[in-house]
Amino acid sequence: xxRADKNISLVLMGLAxxxxxxxxxxxxxxxxxxxxxxxxxxxxxxxxxxxxxLGVFLSALRASKQKANIPFFEPETVSSVTKxxxxxxxxxxxxxxxxxxxxxxxxxxxxxxxxxxxxxxxTAIITLITPVFVFFFFEVTxxxxxxxxxxxxxxxxxxxxxx
Amino acid sequence: xxxxxxxxxxxxxxxxxxxxxxxxxxxxxGLFIGAMPGLGSVNGVAIVxxxxxxxxxxxxxxxxxxxxxxxxxxxxxxxxxLGIPGASTAxxxxxxxxxxxxxxxxxxxxxxxxxxxxxxxxxxxILFTVFAVPLADVALAFGPAEEFALVLLAFTTFVGxxxxxxxxxxxxxxxxxxxxxxxxxxxSGQPRLIFFDLPGFYSGISFLVLAIGVYGVGEVLYTIxxxxxxxxVTNARITFAELGAxxxxxxxxxxxxxxxxxxxxxxGMLPAAGATPASLMAYGMAKSSSKxxxxxxxxxxxxVAAPETAxxxxxxxxxxxxxxxxIPGSPTTALLLGGMVIWGLVPGPMLFIExxxxxxxxxSSLYTANFASVIINIAxxxxxxxxxxxxxxxxxxxxxxxxxxxxxxxSQKMHDVWLIVAFGGAGYILRKADYPLAPxxxxxxxxxxxxxxxxxTLIAEQGNIFAFFERPLSGTFMCLALLFFLLPLIxxxxxxxxxxxxxxxx
Numbered sequence: 258x259x260r261a262d263k264n265i266s267l268v269l270m271g272l273a274x275x276x277x278x279x280x281x282x283x284x285x286x287x288x289x290x291x292x293x294x295x296x297x298x299x300x301x302x303x304x305x306x307x308x309x310x311l312g313v314f315l316s317a318l319r320a321s322k323q324k325a326n327i328p329f330f331e332p333e334t335v336s337s338v339t340k341x342x343x344x345x346x347x348x349x350x351x352x353x354x355x356x357x358x359x360x361x362x363x364x365x366x367x368x369x370x371x372x373x374x375x376x377x378x379x380t381a382i383i384t385l386i387t388p389v390f391v392f393f394f395f396e397v398t399x400x401x402x403x404x405x406x407x408x409x410x411x412x413x414x415x416x417x418x419x420x
Numbered sequence: 421x422x423x424x425x426x427x428x429x430x431x432x433x434x435x436x437x438x439x440x441x442x443x444x445x446x447x448x449x450g451l452f453i454g455a456m457p458g459l460g461s462v463n464g465v466a467i468v469x470x471x472x473x474x475x476x477x478x479x480x481x482x483x484x485x486x487x488x489x490x491x492x493x494x495x496x497x498x499x500x501x502l503g504i505p506g507a508s509t510a511x512x513x514x515x516x517x518x519x520x521x522x523x524x525x526x527x528x529x530x531x532x533x534x535x536x537x538x539x540x541x542x543x544x545x546i547l548f549t550v551f552a553v554p555l556a557d558v559a560l561a562f563g564p565a566e567e568f569a570l571v572l573l574a575f576t577t578f579v580g581x582x583x584x585x586x587x588x589x590x591x592x593x594x595x596x597x598x599x600x601x602x603x604x605x606x607x608s609g610q611p612r613l614i615f616f617d618l619p620g621f622y623s624g625i626s627f628l629v630l631a632i633g634v635y636g637v638g639e640v641l642y643t644i645x646x647x648x649x650x651x652x653v654t655n656a657r658i659t660f661a662e663l664g665a666x667x668x669x670x671x672x673x674x675x676x677x678x679x680x681x682x683x684x685x686x687x688g689m690l691p692a693a694g695a696t697p698a699s700l701m702a703y704g705m706a707k708s709s710s711k712x713x714x715x716x717x718x719x720x721x722x723x724v725a726a727p728e729t730a731x732x733x734x735x736x737x738x739x740x741x742x743x744x745x746x747i748p749g750s751p752t753t754a755l756l757l758g759g760m761v762i763w764g765l766v767p768g769p770m771l772f773i774e775x776x777x778x779x780x781x782x783x784s785s786l787y788t789a790n791f792a793s794v795i796i797n798i799a800x801x802x803x804x805x806x807x808x809x810x811x812x813x814x815x816x817x818x819x820x821x822x823x824x825x826x827x828x829x830x831s832q833k834m835h836d837v838w839l840i841v842a843f844g845g846a847g848y849i850l851r852k853a854d855y856p857l858a859p860x861x862x863x864x865x866x867x868x869x870x871x872x873x874x875x876x877t878l879i880a881e882q883g884n885i886f887a888f889f890e891r892p893l894s895g896t897f898m899c900l901a902l903l904f905f906l907l908p909l910i911x912x913x914x915x916x917x918x919x920x921x922x923x924x925x926x
Contacts, residue, residue, distance in 0.1 A: 258853075265853050269591055276598050279613045283605060292878035295605035298871045299598050299613055306594035312587035329852070334645045341644055342845060345637065345820060349841055353834050357825070365817055373813030383814065391825055399473055401829050 261329035262317035266310045273307035276300075340372060356405035361388045423553055430780025434788055439482055442475065443785055446483040447792045448800070450490020455804050456815060457498045458643040460507025461491035461735065462752040462861075466631040467819065469759050470826035477763035478778050482785045484759060485739070488752055489541070489789040492695070492735045493797045496533035496728055497804045500526060501654045509695035509731045512703040516716060516723030523719050526656035530801055531666035532721055533728045536677055538794040540729030543681035544688075544736035545786045552772075552783065555744040559769035564880070565888050567746075567873035569897035571866050573904070574747050575859065577692035580904030584856040592855055596863025597870065599625050606872050620835030627758040627864045628830060629839045634857050635751075636823035637844025640816045642851060653808045658801050673725050676706045680729030687730075688737025691862060694750045695734035702730035736786065743767050743779065747866070751858040754865040762830075 277300055284294025285301070344367055351360040365384040369375045395401045397419050405412055433439065453464035464487050472480035495510030500517035513533060520529040562570070578589050602613040603624030614621045670677075680702035687698035706726035707716045716723045738749030739756075746768035748754035757767055765771065765778060772779050827840040851857055881887035889895045 261853055265849065266591075269595075273594075276613065279615065280601075283608070283610055283612050287883065291607075292875050292883055295608045295610050295612055298874070299601040302594050302597050302601075306591060306598060309587050309590035309594060313585070313591065316585075316587065337644050338641050338848070341641060341816075345824075345841055345844070349824060349834075349837050352824070352828075352837070357828075361821060365821070368817040368820075369813065373811065373817070375811070375813065379814075383817070387818070387821060391821070394471075395825060395829060399829065401832060403825065403828065404834065 258327045258329050259317045259321035263314055263321070266314040266317065269310035270307055270314070273303045273310060276303035276306070337372075341368075344368065344372070352406075353404055354406045356408035357403040358388045358392070358405070359408060361391065423549060426553075426776060426780045427549060427784055429777070430782075430784035431787075433478075433777055433781030434482065434785040439479060439781070439785065440788065442479050442483045443486045443789050444792050444796070446486025447490035447493075447789055448796055450487035450492075451494040451497075451793070451797055451800065451804075452807060453487065454491030454494025454510075455497040455506050455808065456494075457502060457504040457506055457808075457812075458639060458646070459491075459815075459819070460495060460509060461488045462631075462750075462755065463635045463639050464488070464491050465752050465755045465759075466628070466635040467822050467826060469628060469755060470632075470829045471822075472759070473829070477760075477765060478781060480763065481756065481760055481765070481778075481782060484756055485782060485785060486789045486792075488735060488756070489732075489786065490793055490796075492541075492732050493534060493537045493793045494804075495731070496537070496724075497530065497797075497801075498808060500529045500533065500724075501656060501805065501808055502652075509699060509734075510727075511696060512699040512727035512731075513724055515703065515727075516718070516720050519717065519719035520721070520724065521654040521656070525719065526654045527658045527662050527801070528666050528669075528721070529724050530656055531658065531663055531798060532670060532724045534794050534797040535667065535670050536673075536680070536725040536728035537732040537797075538790060539677045540681045540684055540732035541736060541786075541790040541793070543678065543729075544685040544733035545783075545790060547685050548736050548740055548786070549783060551740060552744055552779075555740065556769040556772040559745050560773075561893065562745075562769070563891070563894075564873035564876040565891050565894040566897065568870060568877060569888055569894040569901065570745060570747055571870040571873070573897045573901040574691040574862065574866065576901040576904035577690055578856070578859045578862075580907035581690065581692040582856060582859075583697075585854065586908045588853075588855045589859055592850075592857070592860040593863045596630075596860040597867045599630065600627075600864045600867025601871065606868065607875055618835065620833055620839075623831070625839065625864070626831065626836065627755070627861065628762075629827060629836050630843050630864050631751075631755055631758075631861055632823050632827045633840040633843025634847030634851070634860065636819060636827075637840060638847030638851060638857075640819055640823075641844065641848040643812060643816060645852075653805060656801055656805055658798065663798070669721060670725065673722055676709075676722050676726050677729045679705055679709075680726045681733040684730030684733025685737040688734025689741055689749050691738075691741075691747070691749050692858075693734075694738060694858075695731040698734040698737075699727035699731040702726040739786075743771070743782070744769060746869070748862060751861045754862045758865045 280296040280300035280303060283296030285296040286294060288294045344364060348360045348364040362384055365387055369380040369383060395403060450464055453459050465484055468487055472483055495506040496513045498504055498506035499510040499513040500521050503514055503518040505511045505514055517529045575593050579586055582589050602621055605612050611622060683702045684698040687693045688695060703723060703726050706722050707713050738753045742748040742753040742757050748757045760767055824837055828837050877887055888898050
């Protein structure tokens with residue numbers, strides 16, 4: 258836990274420096290007759306962010322000398338959380354190229370059948386009904402077109418039918 | 421008297437057939453969201469917000485408020501039947517609710533929680549109605565200096581009163597505020613913090629993207645981790661005889677419930693406090709004022725009634741500063757505020773003058789939502805028992821789909837979907853490392869207001885930084901903010917003195 262605390266605070270400190278570097282593209286000081294410049298707010302807040310993260314780091318450093326270390330992740334957790342994270346990542350990547358519906362079908366099938374170990378019947382029902390619901394709710398009712406990538410032409414007949 | 425007239429006008433809005441349907445739909449959805457372990461009102465509102473574009477703005481807000489309300493009722497269901505709080509706000513309900521269920525009194529416990537929630541909700545909605553107009557009148561005198569001071573005060577309450585590590589709380593506030601400045605500078609219009617030159621950052625980072633990320637995707641990742649354990653759903657059957665017995669039992673608890681409602685309402689108004697500490701406080705009060713404190717934790721009905729009145733009262737309490745001052749009292753109300761801004765309804769005192777129909781429609785809808793919640797809650801108990809048996813993997817898969825599609829819908833940019841994924845991962849890790857999420861969400865919602873009011877004041881006062889202290893109202897807020905900010909230091913000093921005293925005396 259202390260090691261995780263230290264690592265996270267180091268990342269946050271790095272992030273704060275990155276924010277500062279970005280913020281100083283605009284004036285960060287006092288602009289006469291105009292008050293604080295456009296970069297001042299993000300810059301000085303990032304400075305406070307840096308020192309707060311430093312505080313976390315220092316207290317973790319002090320605590321790690323005194324108390325026993327509790328592991329941050331349990332091995333089981335890491336594997337299931339990593340798997341789901343990768344699945345989400347791949348799904349979003351597929352959304353833009355192969356289209357939302359292909360992504361949804363693959364994601365739901367993987368999640369329910371392979372990750373969740375559900376019966377084929379339940380998997381099939383949810384995997385097929387969800388995209389249909391999504392289509393009617395978002396595209397037909399709300400008129401929000403979801404990305405379809407290369408599968409776009411397949412939807413032309415549906416567009417003709419509903420729009 | 422004037423308030424009563426306005427409220428009656430409000431009912432003419434909220435009692436239209438369409439709005440009653442909206443309330444019933446929202447409350448039912450909220451009840452289920454709240455009942456699911458892991459999902460609470462804030463997750464529900466974050467995930468459902470993008471879907472509310474379906475209805476006109478006024479009804480959308482009523483829908484979200486109804487979900488918020490229903491989720492508060494629903495949280496108790498899984499506390500009692502599973503022994504896992506449906507949301508953090510229902511933690512205190514597990515203390516006596518779970519033992520009652522194990523003794524075969526699950527039905528009575530559920531009725532108690534529903535009726536207690538109703539009492540808490542009703543008392544607090546009445547208090548809300550009474551306080552709304554005077555508070556909005558005070559807020560009319562606010563200029564940018566007061567606005568800035570009040571936002572600062574809201575953040576310092578997290579530092580002074582929050583139970584989390586002070587440094588970690590500060591990190592989250594600053595992170596939220598910096599992320600809120602991404603995009604175009606409010607005053608000069610120049611682009612700033614355009615990370616990696618991605619055009620998507622020009623329009624800023626929407627609070628909704630952050631909220632769906634941390635409360636949707638992040639929450640699912642967190643649930644995957646904690647749901648490995650097997651749980652057992654206790655069956656509950658409700659008979660009319662039990663309902664009658666429960667009501668008779670509850671009449672005797674009027675003192676506990678009144679106290680719980682009052683604690684809930686006032687504690688709920690504070691940004692750092694909210695429903696969870698309010699319900700724990702009410703539980704503690706009920707226990708210490710009871711004649712049989714030893715029976716608490718072993719299935720005492722009072723131990724269910726007290727926290728449930730308080731957490732519902734707190735949810736209404738946190739709406740009060742959001743609607744009248746434009747400063748939300750909880751992450752859920754922060755999301756409601758963000759939603760209202762999207763629809764062009766800016767909360768604050770001017771809303772009471774410019775849009776009285778909407779404001780009073782919303783307030784009166786709280787009465788109907790309360791009424792609908794208690795009835796639907798009791799009627800749907802068998803359905804909850806069934807729904808709680810639903811495997812978490814099915815729930816998680818559907819929530820993730822909603823997060824991804826719902827995250828795309830408002831802006832229709834893949835950029836936002838990627839951000840949601842990134843925030844989900846980061847939010848999960850930060851939450852696991854005990855960083856509080858509430859200040860982060862509050863900060864990204866309030867950040868633009870904070871910066872605007874700060875810079876407006878300084879421009880108007882020709883850079884006189886003491887302007888914030890010179891006006892009486894903003895001066896008071898600033899001093900209070902300073903006090904809250906220094907509170908951890910004072911606590912620390914006292915603790916170390918206590919630690920040192922015995923050593924020097926021996």
